[in-house]
Amino acid sequence: MKNPVLVALFCLIHTLISAQNPVPSKPRILISTDIGGTDPDDNQSMAHLLMYSDLFQFEGLVSSPSYGEGIKEEIFRMIDLYEKDLPKLRKHNKNMASPDYLRSVTKQGRKGNAPFSGYTTATEGSEWIIKCAKKQSEQPLWILGWGGLEDIAQALHDAPEIQHKIRIYWIGGPNKKWSANSYAYIAKNFPNLFFIEVNSSYYGFFSNNTEPDTINSSNYYDRVIKGAGHLGMDFKKYYDGEIKMGDSPSLFYMMDGNPEIPSRESWGGSFEKISYSPRTIYNQTTTLQDTVAFCSIIELHLKGPETAIPSDSVCFWMEIPYGETVQKWPGYYLGNGDYTIRYIPKKAENLQYRITSEIAEINGLEGAIVVSNLWPGKTHPTDYPLGNNWYSDKADPDLYDGKIQGAKTVLKWREVLLDDWAKRWNWLK
Structure with a gap:
């Protein structure tokens, strides 16, 4: 017979682990993207998002191009492709998001970067962020930033009370370069935001420092995507099918464990607090x-x-x-x-x-x-001094991938993620 003390101890440990790292149940997400601009990796990430739409409660898809020509019509075009593939996807998963609903929450944000002040006037996108943040919900609104911060900064300026209702995972790096004024406005005026600032770790997802016989970002299209539906045909247009998807770690982060604990091991990276x-x-x-x-x-x-x-x-x-x-x-x-x-x-x-x-x-x-x-x-x-909930790339030298700080916290999960995505591509064949 099992030792009841050991059984009780095991249950207690399992309960504590689960409490610290639960799998989120359809987190509320709003995507702010510069899709359609100068960097086609947003199209790749949008294809991934749509193919995993059963995992998220969509609040908004906002076109926020601080640089380039991104427009919400490009989001609509991706939804149209998804709609064509949806019958095949739903044969395997009946919980995929409705294309009409996705279109209804797609909004246009600011085109171009903000002036030195960091904000200007409200946009359809910034007003939608405010509306979503103010909804009555037991869950916070997670804003996943794939582009500039202009609409987020505008929303915070116009409705500063939403700062306690939102969480931000932002792909910085080049986006930070183009969105310097809005970033400075947020850091100066909202230091107590829950903000995960990812300036380099995300590079780990498209690093090619892998063994020749593993799935990597260069051979994945030919091995997995080729011949897989309308989204698969479209994927070839971006970097000739080579995977970049620099924004997708924000999705991976929401797919794996408790997003309220940025320091945990996560598909979307592991982060540490920064105080300034x-x-x-x-x-x-x-x-x-x-x-x-x-x-x-x-x-x-x-x-x-x-x-x-x-x-x-x-x-x-x-x-x-x-x-x-x-x-x-x-x-x-x-x-x-x-x-x-x-x-x-x-x-x-x-x-x-x-x-x-x-x-x-x-x-x-x-x-x-x-x-x-x-x-x-x-x-x-x-x-700019920051509060207790601002996180960024880990500085441990052992987590660098070449010259890229923190990249190994994402790179280590790539094969697991690509293997899982391959199953969904196969649904479209």
Whole structure:
């Protein structure tokens, strides 16, 4: 006969583990995406989301392109493809989301990044975020950010009371670079948000540091997706079928365990608290003697003439060589001769830049800065202090994948995730 003491102890341990890491039951999610813009990985992630629609309670699909030409019609197009494949999907799972319902919660957010203030005027998307956040529910609203923060910042500005009703998992990195002003507004004014800021860990999902005989991001299309329905045919359009899906770790995170515990092992990464968001202010152009951490805020203030230019107006550009192209970033006049720009570098590098403007006193200024490979890096008096629920990529050197901080916390689960997705692709064959 079993020892009743051991049985009771086992049950107690199991209960405690379950309480700490329960599988969420259809979490309420709202996706903010720049789909249709310059980075097609959002289309890949949208295909994944739709094929797993039975796992989520959808509150919204918001087009939020801080950069590029993303529009909600691209979300509609993906839903149309899903609808064509739905009869096959429902043969295996009757709980897949209704296409008409998904269309009803698809909204257009801001097109383009916010000015220096970090917000402007309400959009259909920002108003929908507020409406969803204010719904009566025992569950919080999880906002999964695949693009810019403009609509989230606008919603918080217009209805600051929602900050206690939402949770945010945001794919930062390049999105943070394009959305610097809205990010700074949120970090400064809402430090107590529950915010998972993922600047690098997500890269682990499309790293190719795997053995040749395993499923990886380069061979998955030919091995698994090819010939699988309308979504499968469409998938080939993006990176020639090679998997990137840099936004999908936000979904993986919601599919695996208790999302209220970011430090746990999770398909979508494992994160640690950060107590500050690094921000360095310079009152002149920088040199290679200056160093900042990647994904930290560089705030450059240049002295020029006092003019009648309206405050928070674009009046100069920071030009940065990027391969064979030049990226241009807007700078703003804040009044009293203060010409200001925020820039957030997405990776470690030696950065060169040039200022162009019709304002003669600042036109032609040049600078450089060293960007280091450890986030959040050393502290500065001008950092934004954060509360107890702001998390980001783990800094443990053993969790780097090459030069990518925290990437192994996602990479370790990739084969499990791709194997599971392969079963659903097979439903479409």
